[in-house]
Amino acid sequence: EKSRIGVTGLAVMGANLARNMARRGFPVAVHNRTTSKTQEFMKDFGDEGPFTGSESLQEFVDALETPRTIVVMVKAGPPVDAVIDELAPLLDKGDIIIDAGNSHFPDTDRRAAYCQERGLRFMGVGVSGGEEGALLGPSIMPGGDPEAYAEVEEILTAIAAVVDDTPCCTHVGPGGAGHYVKMVHNGIEYADIQLIAEAYDLLTHVAGLSAPEIGKIFEQWNTGDLESFLIEITGKVLAKTDEKTGAPLVDVIVDQAEQKGTGRWTAIDALDLGVPLTGITEAVFARTLSSLRDERRAASTTLAGPTPGSGSNRDDLVEDIRQALYASKVVAYAQGFAQMRAASQQNDWNLDLGAMATIWRGGCIIRAQFLNRIRDAYAEHPDLDNLLMVPYFTQAVADAQDAWRRVVATATAQGVAIPAFSSSLSYYDGYRRERGPANLIQGLRDFFGAHTYRRTDSDGTFHTRWAQDGSEVSTG
């Protein structure tokens, strides 16, 4: 009997996706470039479900029902192209290749065109949830040909996480739309994590609390508005004692954050689109700054900081930080969703932003109660420019803003870096200003570069002859 679907690439993600599919009863053919990995997989998991292990790509392709559906779960980048190149000659017209790795969306557009030229159908599918998600139910963001999606929908929705009877999987849009949305998801994850790290830093250095004490605070926070996977695991990570030293584990972990690139892609794309995406971008820069460990060490004994002030009431401070975290998180999501909206308009993707919030409620790393609110916001206002403008979030930020401002002021006075907290607040203050200071920027640009400006009281563009007689001329 032939297999319904194939998975090539049996590192942790591919292996777990294949096991997830088999558990739901779909016969799965499995393959890996290094054959010993396939053998190991069959030895360890072969009796979990209907698997066929294949040692060559030809064997793998022959094991599949036609039209074939093949999930490629290899390292993002050139390996995906290598696998497509090897597979294409072995496949028939109409076969579907699904790239379920973290590919960069322009690559997905390129690969979709390449496959189309060869009569193959290609889907770029974002999968979030790490190894556990892949095994037990990830959030799935499929992009590409809707007809191809219709053929694999049964499998993808069956293996996805489920929240309130709704699978965390929906067709996102054509071409690279699925990988785009996965990219922004990861960017938002960067912002969420950075905000948590800043809260931890303040609780440590301003409130003077220990890691296990802060862990308890996060556990508490996870019962309110902030309830989410990341807040929950922060409590667990902070509570963990190092087996070797007996100290809190976080206290012996090196303070250099690594990154695989999806946050950087999100920030670069925001710059290209012209969307202010300060929360995610600051989060990427904060990781980059953390990696300058030797420079920071030298600077720590050279560059002056403020004289430590007297702390405020600790309980008040903890509550202020909670509110600042929430308000900053609202801004980070507002920015990420505004970015998806801009990309959707630019690429004619017709993204349903409420549906994106819906499929992120389970399985993925940023799963949170909060996403229900975002789903509701788009249900009521599908054309919303900015999430801050729906009454629920307008009010949430209004309620939190005093605390948020106190936290930013305290952190600044005490010399604790809070790039995501403070840039989110600056974004908020910039966004809610009817008239900002860019009039002066335009005046300066006109002075040094004759770049012209527009006037508030008449149409057209103008230039002042700064270096001549100072008179104004109309330029168009």
Ligand code: NBP
């Ligand atoms: P890796 O990203 O570590 O990739 C390892 C797999 O790629 C192995 O199966 C390896 O085969 C295969 N491979 C490579 Br490398 N070069 C190849 C080539 N030229 N031809 C064929 N196969 C090749 O695996 P992963 O951590 O399971 O992640 C898979 C994808 O899922 C990535 O895109 C990742 O970003 C994404 N993702 C990962 C997570 C996570 O939590 N890890 C979460 C969400 C998404 P070999 O055994 O022969 O070397």
